[in-house]
Amino acid sequence: MESTETNCTAESRPLYVFYSVVMIVEFVLALPLNLTVIYLFIFKLKFWKTNTNNIFLFNLVLADILLLICLPVKAYQFAIGERRSPNDVVCKAMLFMLFLNRGASIAFLSVISIDRYLNVVHPGKKNFLKILKKSPLISLLIWLLLLPLTIPTMLRTFECCNSFGREGDELATDIFRESVFFTQILVPFIVLVFCTVQIVNRLKKKTVGDRTKLRRAVFLVTSVMLVFSLCFLPCTISRMVLLVVRFNENHKAEEYAVQVYDGLMCLSYLDCLLDPLVYCLSSTKFKSLYLEHYLPFLIGKDGQPNDSSHSTGNSSNPAHLNNAQRERQMETMKTLTTQGDPCTS
Known part of the structure; x- marks a missing residue:
């Protein structure tokens, strides 16, 4: 032995x-x-x-x-x-x-x-x-x-x-x-x-x-x-x-x-x-929450990840877009904290 x-x-x-x-x-x-x-x-x-x-x-x-x-x-x-x-x-x-x-x-x-x-x-x-x-x-x-x-x-x-x-x-x-x-x-x-x-x-x-x-x-x-x-x-x-x-x-x-x-x-x-990548971040709700907290620069003006297809003519008014984006983020945060399973979305 x-x-x-x-x-x-x-x-x-x-x-x-x-x-x-x-x-x-x-x-x-x-x-x-x-x-x-x-x-x-x-x-x-x-x-x-x-x-x-x-x-x-x-x-x-x-x-x-x-x-x-x-x-x-x-x-x-x-x-x-x-x-x-x-x-x-x-x-x-x-x-x-x-x-x-x-x-x-x-x-x-x-x-x-x-x-x-x-x-x-x-x-x-x-x-x-x-x-x-x-x-x-x-x-x-x-x-x-x-x-x-x-x-x-x-x-x-x-x-x-x-x-x-x-x-x-x-x-x-x-x-x-x-x-x-x-x-x-x-x-x-x-x-x-x-x-x-x-x-x-x-x-x-x-x-x-x-x-x-x-x-x-x-x-x-x-x-x-x-x-x-x-x-x-x-x-x-x-x-x-x-x-x-x-x-x-x-x-x-x-x-x-x-x-x-x-x-x-x-x-x-x-x-x-x-x-975490597959089971948590695959959820659209959890992905949005994660991006808003750690990678906000990837969030587009429509609340979706930045993409060339999301750009519109309204980009000439950044102040307005920033306020609108902040409102969307607040609404998303409120929804995420009150709704259920992040993987059901």
Whole structure:
């Protein structure tokens, strides 16, 4: 059996330095974006006062921020040539945070997609999600349900926190931990595929009425599925390959499989950057609010993003246009703070 030090050491130092750079770039880009989004949810939308998906979206962004906090630590370990921290406490604490917050991110994305499916495919029926989402307790319940699924990372000292197949007397614990890893990705992905197919079919069957909201619902659930496919499925497949190679005791192949797996795990952290862009900023209401607060120079005189097609002959009177724009912005702000889900528009 390999020693802990050998198993924790990166075989290809330049490759892991590159991985650390990737994680730092993800951290630098995603943290400010998530912080600006969470500021709007708290101080402008006042998410706790709304009976909508705002609460779910807030928890989604919160999970992403907590996950981002772990990235500098992992990047540092990779940069010095270690796959995991040799410190047992740090190692297990990192795994606990990564399991918990990535699981929360996946859970809230799934709940948002399921809610959109119920609203679009079964709009007239009362469902448990419509009732539960009126209370912030459902979000707390999701966090609490994720805790027992994360406990296996804290039960014992893993060999480099990754000992599956190496400690026979603890095989049950390892099987439970690996089952959680695969289940929290594969099951939500199947649910997302189902929701996407059902909403697309609903859009095809709708021949009259407003199809705009349906198209946005299709865009939302499709985006969730694509992010899952990009961020989570590759690392899941590579994990399966790694376990097969490890059981076959092919040490040379395992060395390469470990490097691929660690690299694809770095790719999975990209969801912290994609979540706010796809699920929050895809909403026209939230996009307008975000632009007005952080990128006002992109707002045109008609309240839409600046575009050459929006220019008119009235541009000779800037003072009048500025006053009109300010009035529109105030009306938009009032609407955003009193209306519901920013993703239903």
